[in-house]
Amino acid sequence: MNKKELEQLNKIKEELVKTHKKCSGTGYSIKDKKSIKCECMKIFSYIIDLVKSNIPIDYWNLSLNKLEINEKHKTKVEKYIHKIDNAIQKGIGMYFFSNTRGVGKTSLACEIAKEAIRKRYVVYYNLLQVIISDKFTDNQEIIEKIKDADLVVIDEIDKVAMKKESNLSFQIENFLREILPSGKPVIMCSNMNLNEVEEKIEIQSLINRYCIITEVKGEDFSKKKNNKLDDLLDEKLNYFSKELISSSQKHYENENKYYEKQYKENIEG
Ligand SMILES: [Zn+2]
Numbered sequence: 001m002n003k004k005e006l007e008q009l010n011k012i013k014e015e016l017v018k019t020h021k022k023c024s025g026t027g028y029s030i031k032d033k034k035s036i037k038c039e040c041m042k043i044f045s046y047i048i049d050l051v052k053s054n055i056p057i058d059y060w061n062l063s064l065n066k067l068e069i070n071e072k073h074k075t076k077v078e079k080y081i082h083k084i085d086n087a088i089q090k091g092i093g094m095y096f097f098s099n100t101r102g103v104g105k106t107s108l109a110c111e112i113a114k115e116a117i118r119k120r121y122v123v124y125y126n127l128l129q130v131i132i133s134d135k136f137t138d139n140q141e142i143i144e145k146i147k148d149a150d151l152v153v154i155d156e157i158d159k160v161a162m163k164k165e166s167n168l169s170f171q172i173e174n175f176l177r178e179i180l181p182s183g184k185p186v187i188m189c190s191n192m193n194l195n196e197v198e199e200k201i202e203i204q205s206l207i208n209r210y211c212i213i214t215e216v217k218g219e220d221f222s223k224k225k226n227n228k229l230d231d232l233l234d235e236k237l238n239y240f241s242k243e244l245i246s247s248s249q250k251h252y253e254n255e256n257k258y259y260e261k262q263y264k265e266n267i268e269g
Contacts, residue, residue: 013044017040026038042249045252046117054125055110055123056125057237059114060244061241076214077094077108080112080212087185093212097191097215098218101191104218113187117251121150122150122151125152125153128155128156129158152187153186154189159191164199173201173203176201176203177206180209188207194213
């Protein structure tokens with residue numbers, strides 16, 4: 001975990017755990033002489049994984065039900081989420097695309113990511129541009145995180161950035177050629193349909209092979225969101241929202257799964 005993530009988590013812990021009356025800010029309570037994790041601590045543990053996965057904070061409190069997105073798309077994502085263990089085992093991802101911005105591609109992708117987190121998989125989210133520029137740094141922190149992840153979300157695969165036969169396009173094409181067949185599912189959000197992909201970076205066949213392709217149609221909700229920006233400025237994240245409570249409970253119940261996985265990894269090397 002890097003310094004920025006630690007600072008963010010310390011601040012959240014102050015607000016969420018230290019002020020919680022039920023456990024007097026300790027994060028634990030005593031029941032039948034046993035120390036058990038308080039609700040605030042369960043939520044905090046889940047948030048640690050959200051931060052580690054780099055899921056943007058705006059998506060923490062969303063849920064598939066709440067999204068203002070065509071039901072058809074939701075059903076498709078719901079089906080994927082339902083079978084996420086298989087998807088991760090078989091390395092099958094999703095490719096969301098649309099010509100318009102703000103139709104909810106990132107929201108859908110983050111719903112998948114959060115389900116994987118609740119099931120204790122290692123997840124990593126970032127924008128394609130950020131990932132590619134990390135390749136040119138010394139320690140390649142992001143590339144390392146992608147290597148360690150069970151599921152990767154790549155957002156803003158943008159045709160404007162891709163000039164045919166430019167160095168950037170070449171880097172992007174190479175990166176996607178490496179990661180798509182790597183056995184881990186990749187969830188992608190893009191403004192290119194498959195013909196445009198083929199024109200720019202020639203990986204259409206790989207996407208066809210490793211991703212479920214979904215064109216996301218709908219109105220641009222980012223405009224609507226923009227009207228609410230003023231409200232957002234005042235609004236603090238509600239740590240005890242329905243969504244965070246139920247997600248963290250599920251994450252908590254899967255705690256053993258995580259240790260099982262660690263155990264297996266150590267045994268199998
Ligand atoms: Zn508490």
